[in-house]
Amino acid sequence: xxxxxxxxxxxxxxITTIVAFAQALKGVGGYLFGKGSPPLIIGGMGAGIVCAAAxxxxxxxxxxxxxxx
Numbered sequence: 163x164x165x166x167x168x169x170x171x172x173x174x175x176x177i178t179t180i181v182a183f184a185q186a187l188k189g190v191g192g193y194l195f196g197k198g199s200p201p202l203i204i205g206g207m208g209a210g211i212v213c214a215a216a217x218x219x220x221x222x223x224x225x226x227x228x229x230x231x
Contacts (some may be wrong), residue, residue: 165227165231166225168227176214182209183206185205189206
């Protein structure tokens with residue numbers, strides 16, 4: 163049960179990382195049209211980095227669960 167939960171949570175965090183970085187790119191891309199958004203860039207980068215770090219940490223935990231079986 164814990165293995166499945168760790169795997170699914172890692173998947174969700176990975177997808178959230180991609181979405182957050184896409185929001186940051188959206189903020190940067192806005193400068194092409196004169197509507198750049200620094201809060202969107204900062205929020206997207208911050209959330210992306212936090213979610214990526216959490217996913218990596220959880221992935222290491224997941225691998226340790228697999229090894230212990």
